[in-house]
Amino acid sequence: MTKISRRQFMASSAGLAAAAAVSPIFVTRANATPGPGELQMVAATPNPKGMFERLFLLKGDALSQPITTIVSQEGAPVPDRMLDAGTRRVLRMMHFNDMHNHMTDLHGKKGDTHRMAQMVKKVKEARAAAAENEIVLFLSAGDDHTGSVFDELLGWSPEEFVADAGYRAASAAGVDLAVLGNHEFDRGGEMLKIGIDKDAKFPLLSANIHGSAFMTRDEDYVAAAVGEVKGLRIGFIGLTTAVDTRVGIETDPTLAVSSPVLAASNVYKAVEAVSDVVVVLSHCGYGRDMHVSGKAATARKIGEGDFAIAEAIGAMGSKPCVLIGGHSHTTLNKDGIDADNMVNGLLLTQASANGQFLGDIAMSIAAGQGREAWFSNVNLHDIKKRDDRVSADDEKYAALEHEGDYDATFEAEVMAPMIAALDEKMTEVIGEVDDDSLISSERTVADRYVGEAALANFMNDTLVRQSATFPSGQVDFSLFNATGLSNGLDKGPLTFREWFDVMPYADLVDVATVTGAQIRDILNSNAKRLLRAEEIAGTDLGGFVSRGFLHFSSGIRYRIVPGASAAEAKAVDITLNGIPVEEVLDKAYTLAFNTYISLGAFGETWNGAPIGGGVKGEITSVDVRGLPWNHTGLVYRNELIAAIRAMGSISEATGAKLDGRVTVEG
Secondary structure: OOEOOHHHHHHHHOOOOOOOOOOOEEEEEOOOOOOOOEEEEEEEOOOOOOOOOEEEEEEOOOOOOOOOEEEEEOOOOOOOOOOOOOOEEEEEEEEEOOOOOOOEEOOOOOOOEEHHHHHHHHHHHHHHHOOOOEEEEEEEOOOOOOOOHHHHHOOOOHHHOOOOHHHHHHHHHOOOEEEOOHHHHOOOHHHHHHHHHHHOOOOEEOOOEEOOOOOOEOOOEEOEEEEEEOOEEEEEEEEEOOOOOOOOOOOOOOOEEOOHHHHHHHHHHHHHHOOOEEEEEEEOOOOOEEEOOOOEOOOEEEEOOHHHHHHHHHHHOOOOEEEEEOOOOOEOOOOOOEHHHEEOOEEEEOEOOOOOEEEEEEEEEEOOOOOOOOEEEEEEEEOOOOOOOOOOOOOOHHHOOOOOOOOHHHHHHHHHHHHHHHHHHHOOEEEEEOOOOOOOHHHHHHHOOOOOOHHHHHHHHHHHHHHHHOOOOOOOEEEEEHHHOOOOOOOEEEEHHHHHHHOOOOOEEEEEEEEHHHHHHHHHHHHOOOOOHHHHOOOOOOOEOOOOOEEEOOOEEEEEEOOOOHHHOEEEEEEEOOEEHHHOOOOEEEEEEEHHHHOOOHHHOOEOOEOOOOOOOOOEOOEOOOOOEEEEEEEHHHHHHHHHHHHOEEOOOOOOOOOOOEEEOO
16 A cells, blocks of 8 residues: 655645636625526534634526526525635644444444444543644544434334434534435434434535435435635535435435536535535445445445546646545554545544544645645544453553543533433334354355355245234245344343344345246246355455345245356246246236335346446346345334334244255356
């Protein structure tokens, strides 16, 4: 990895292309409603626990055409130029991304890891120690939802809402701004709006989300913003991935995500015109097209990611600009600035995920001198894990979290009440695990991408049995995707929290009517998604192999012949409820899907696009989106929990077994 010094970083930004021939203008008028090519600047209230002295939102359509004008109401406050040319400010931005509600990781044996409270301590100390010319902001690059037990506080309906844990914690922590990530929409726009209204004390940004039946652009979120601190004007642009956001949901059918590159290109010059420095909060992923980084164990579809964004806007600007990223869970610039993360004059950075690091960017900026006198440095602060079982004389002790490493007041006043609200539900024992030899985390992770997995068998067979309680009636078969199977189980009492860790994603049950021929086509596509024998040794099985491999209930049995390549792989000896598929090609069956797959699986491509995840050959996937659907509205996880409670245990007798429903030749 090549590193560059602060002066080299400055020099690499000089000499970029000049600004566009027609620079955006700023006007005031009696009617400030934005028209085509305009954004309206509106004063807003900053997070009282944050750093902004004044905050201005930029409202309007960032997608239809380039922004040429920023308008303000006559007499309304606007960000002032308060700094003389050459006056220097140090802008320090402490940031996280993809927290996924891991503010506090709860563990009965190791003790709780206070991730957000550790960050709060560091941010408070940095703000308290800031020099007269130093500014310390706290930012989130999106995906503040989905992934921990705190999701349950949001609920699935307005009646179930208790708290938006991610936004409540971030507000109390002093977060100044956040971008909307794809997982913000997992429980639907209605629940996201409630969470924003109740718990977000900071603006949410996205310049390329539109059309939601529940989320209103310019009210619930805006394209961009300008914050003012100590005379420095800091512009922000928010961008959301167009690949993995859950569009097409029946309850919000018009939600759409347009090109982040288009949105960034349209608004960048306008935001820069009213700012001294521009920050792009990009929840679009590190890389472009297909890329391996962060949580991806093989190539993952990124689409228009941070590289494409930087290439589009880097040469447009003349002022300092950085891109703080998210979505791909990538660890960038941990040991200082990496030259590979300088793209077209922009610094790209990201802080892994789940509160593993706190990012820290320091920019020394001279007012009015553009990029010529811009110096920068980056750092990632480790967030310590807790393990109270380790003694003080152990060499690992110092690297672990202990009292004094986190803000105890924040934990007691903000996190503890939410944990208390969860306690009764999360600690409830829902059953017993009789034998974990086939369903342990180690075994589940080893099996899920390469063939049959006992825990997946249990889940699919249990859902088929549980479907006898569905209003629409019992289904014939069930499926679930390998990447949604996140953890295994240990022998002993099984709590709600432990089952949540098995399947943390927000999936509902959708039932499709399919023919035997369509099931055959799905299985043939599935055979091409298998992690092949020659790939296993070079793949981190603990990461995401994002190629959409599926597991099925026991009524579907088949054999995978891998062939010489993925293109040649096929499913053979297929039987449906014991009958060869060739005899039932026209017979109709009901097949239960989790919503991630029924919506086309986005980057894991059950949507007609080429199979991703490192599968070679541009193999067209099966598009399941057009199947006849019954959207049950039932929560996949909750249906399985109800069944486990009724059965009392997870064992070979209740379905946690390997029965040869899928075998791999060779």
